[in-house]
Every structure is written in structure tokens, then in C-alpha cells.
Amino acid sequence: xxxxxxxxSGLCRLEALTRAREVKISTPFGEPSAPLIFGRLESLDxxxxxxxxxxxxxxxxxxxxxxxxxxxxxxxxTHVIAVAAVGGISRKMAPQRLVVPDQLIDYTYGRPHTFFExxxxxxxxxxxxxxxxxxxxQQILTAGKNMDPALIAGGCYGCTQxxxxxxxxxxxxxxxxGCDIVGMTGMPEAAxxxxxxxxYACLAVVVNWAAGKSEGLVTMxxxxxxxxxxxxHVQTVLEALALQSG
Numbered sequence: 015x016x017x018x019x020x021x022x023s024g025l026c027r028l029e030a031l032t033r034a035r036e037v038k039i040s041t042p043f044g045e046p047s048a049p050l051i052f053g054r055l056e057s058l059d060x061x062x063x064x065x066x067x068x069x070x071x072x073x074x075x076x077x078x079x080x081x082x083x084x085x086x087x088x089x090x091x092t093h094v095i096a097v098a099a100v101g102g103i104s105r106k107m108a109p110q111r112l113v114v115p116d117q118l119i120d121y122t123y124g125r126p127h128t129f130f131e132x133x134x135x136x137x138x139x140x141x142x143x144x145x146x147x148x149x150x151x152q153q154i155l156t157a158g159k160n161m162d163p164a165l166i167a168g169g170c171y172g173c174t175q176x177x178x179x180x181x182x183x184x185x186x187x188x189x190x191x192g193c194d195i196v197g198m199t200g201m202p203e204a205a206x207x208x209x210x211x212x213x214y215a216c217l218a219v220v221v222n223w224a225a226g227k228s229e230g231l232v233t234m235x236x237x238x239x240x241x242x243x244x245x246x247h248v249q250t251v252l253e254a255l256a257l258q259s260g
Contacts, residue, residue, distance in 0.1 A: 015092055015093050015259060016059075016060075016061075016089075016090050016091050016092045016093065017058065017059075017060040017061070017091070017092075017093045017094075017095065017259070018060060018061040018062070018063060018086045018089075018091040018093070018094045018095070019060060019061070019062050019063070019094075019095050019097065019252060020063050020065050020082065020094060020095070020096045020097065020203070021062060021063065021064050021065060021097050022065050022066065022096070022097050022098040022099050022199055023066065023070065023098075023099040023221075023241060024099055024219070024221075024241040024242065024244070024245045025064075025097050025245050025248060025249075026064045026066070026067075026068060026069070026070055027051070027062065027064065027068075028051075028053070028055065028062050028249065028252070029249065030055055030056075030249060030252075030253055031051065031053035031054065031055055031060075031062060032053060032054045032055075033053050033054045034051050034052070034053035035051070035052050035053070036049045036050070036051055036052075037049055037050050037051075037052060038050075039085040039088065039089070041080075041081045041084040041085050041088060042084065043078065043080035043081040043084050043126075043129075044078050044080075044081045045078070045081055046063060046078060046081045046082045046084075046085040047063065047064060047065055047066060047067050047072055047077055047078065047081075047082055048063060048064040048067050048068045049068075050062070050063055050085060050086075050089065051063070055252060055253060055256040056253055056256035056257045057256065057257065058255075058256035058257075058259050060256070061086065061089060061091060063082060063085070063086065065077060065082065065096075065199060073176060073177040074175070074176035074177055074198035074199050075122070075124070075125060075175055075176055075177065075198075077199065079125065079126070079127075079202050079203050079206055080126055080129060080202075080206060082203070083203065083206040083207055083210060083212070084129070084210070086212070087210045087212065091212065092212065092213060093147070093150055093212065093213040093214075094207055094212050094213070094214045094215075095150070095154065095215055095216075095217055095252070095255075096199075096200070096203060096204070096214065096215070096216045096217070097216075097217050097218075097219070097245075097248055098171075098197045098199055098200060098216055098217070098218045098219070099197065099218075099219050099221045099237075099241055099244070100113070100171065100195040100196060100197040100218045100219065100220055100221065101179075101180075101185075101195065101196045101197070101220065101221070101222050101223065101224035101225075101227075101232075102194075102195060102220040102222070102223050102224060102227065103172075103185060103188060103189050103193055103194055103195060103196060103224045103227060104169065104189075104194040104195075106166060106194075107166070107169065107194055107195050107220050108220060108223075109220050109221060109222060109223065109236075109240040109244075110163070110219070110220065110221075110240050110243050110244045110247070111163055111166055111219075111220045112158065112161065112163075112165045112166065112217060112218070112219055112220075112244065112247055112248065112251065113165070113166040113169050113194070113195055113217075113218040113219075113220065114151050114154050114155055114158075114165055114166070114167055114168070114169075114215065114216065114217060114218070115146065115168065115169045115170060115171040115194070115195065115216050115218060116144070116146055116148075116151065116167075116168045116169065116170075117144075117145065117146075117168075117169070117170040117171070117192075118145040118146070118170065118171050118172075118173065118200055118201065118204060119170060119171070119172045119173070119188070119191055119192070119193055120173050120200075120201040120202075120205075121172060121173060121174045121175065121188075122173055122174065122175050122198075122201050122202070123175060124175075125201075125202055126202070127201070127202035127205060127206070128202075128205070128206070128209065129206065129209050129210065130209065138209070140205070140208050140209050141208075142205060142208055145204045145205070145208070146204065146214060146215045146216060147213035147214055147215050149213065150213045150214070150215040151167075151215045153255060153258070153259065154215055154217055154251065154255060155167050156255075156258065157251050157252075157254040157255035157258055158250075158251040158254065160254075161247060161250065161251065165251070169194035169195055170192050170193045170194050170195070171193070171194075171195050171196075171197060171200045171216060171218065172188045172191065172193030172195070172196045172197075173196075173197055173198065173199070173200040173201040174196060174197075174198055175198065176198035176199075177198065179225060179232055180196060180224065180225050181225055181226075182225045182226030183226075184225070185224045185225045185226050185227065186226065188224075195218055195220065195224075196224050197218065200216060204216070217248060217251065217252075219240075219241065219244035219245060219247070219248055220240070220244070221236075221237045221240040221241045221244060222236055222237050222240060
């Protein structure tokens with residue numbers, strides 16, 4: 015296994031990464047969001063990529079998802095853990111809970127979403143029945159088996175366009191559709207990883223109740239608080255996974 019971790023909001027770097035070196039990569043699809051960070055986590059060599067850029071300046075709809083995934087593939091990555099900050103829709107998806115979703119609904123638009131669209135590319139369809147790698151999901155869940163609160167195994171990630179947060183009516187629609195959490199970066203990232211045959215799974219941190227799911231408005235102060243605490247739990251899970259895989 016050659017592992018990459020894509021860090022979302024609140025995870026622009028892995029503090030525990032040692033022997034870290036930064037490498038700028040170019041791809042046929044442009045430059046990725048940030049230089050790739052090659053390093054060692056516990057006994058496991060891995061690559062880290064900051065999805066929103068080193069200083070968190072790239073909004074969800076402007077991320078070059080194709081370049082990010084292509085860059086990882088070029089470096090021989092076989093497995094990708096995508097860390098994401100999300101809002102909670104279902105009752106059990108409370109702030110600071112960690113979720114390993116098993117399904118996905120895409121509400122985004124206008125994002126380049128396939129590698130197979132040039133004039134000389136054949137029409138290519140990939141099976142996306144189960145958008146996440148089950149084997150990698152199980153590795154994450156095993157790594158987090160002693161976490162308190164426990165990791166939530168399963169759930170449907172609804173991916174919206176952003177960068178604005180959703181309306182209460184939009185969240186009600188998503189709940190009727192079967193979504194348990196809501197984020198802005200899950201697609202087309204997952205589908206692009208499938209096209210390049212990467213084992214891909216999401217480790218989501220709930221940082222707020224989604225619109226209309228709590229009293230009052232969603233505030234950035236609330237999000238920042240839960241994000242800071244949640245990302246500490248994420249790093250603990252990643253370190254445990256590195257130990258069991260290294």
C-alpha cells in the first residue's frame with residue numbers, strides 16, 4: 015500500500031509527519047492545490063496533499079480535483095484517505111463525531127469531473143455503485159476502534175457546490191434524499207479516484223449541525239471550535255492506521 019492523505023479544512027498539514035520534504039508536481043491537468051509533502055507517519059511512508067492549498071485559499075468549487083488525483087497517481091499512490099469537514103444532518107451525526115461514509119450523492123455542478131473527455135479518449139464508464147473502497151474503510155474503522163466517541167461506520171455524504179452553506183430547505187431535501195452529512199469536496203474527487211483505480215475512502219469530521227438542525231444560525235466560531243477538536247481525533251486515527259499498516 016502506498017498511502018496518500020488529502021487534508022481538508024482544518025488539516026493543511028500533518029503535525030506528526032517526520033522526514034517531510036516538499037515536492038512541486040505538474041500534471042497534464044495543471045498543478046495540484048499544493049506541493050506534495052512526502053514524509054513518514056509512525057512507520058509508514060505517505061504523501062500529504064492540502065486540498066484547499068497550503069494557506070486554505072482555494073474554495074471548494076475552484077479546486078483542481080483532476081490535478082490533485084492525477085498527481086497522486088503519478089507518484090505511485092494506491093490508497094487515498096480523504097479528510098473532510100462536514101455538517102451533520104442525521105441525529106447521530108453530532109459535532110466532533112468522526113464518520114466513515116459508505117455512500118454519496120452529488121449535488122455539484124460545473125466542476126470538471128472526468129479524465130476521459132479529450133477528443134481522442136474513448137467513452138469510458140466506471141462502476142460507482144459503491145463510491146468508497148470497502149477494504150480501506152475497514153482499515154480506518156479498525157484504526158479508530160478505541161476512539162471515544164466511537165467512529166460512525168457508514169452514512170451518506172451529500173456533496174454541495176459551496177462555498178456558501180446550505181439553506182434549511184436544501185438540508186431538508188437532502189435528508190429526504192437519504193443524506194446523513196453534508197460537505198463540499200467529496201465530488202468529483204471520489205469519482206476521479208475511481209477512474210484512476212485508486213482505493214479511496216473518506217474520513218469526515220462533523221463540525222456543525224447543518225442548517226435548520228439546531229437552534230439559531232450556523233456560526234464560524236462554532237465551526238472553528240469543533241474543527242480544532244475533531245482534527246485532533248483525525249490525526250490520532252491516522253497515526254493508529256500508520257502503525258497497523260507500516
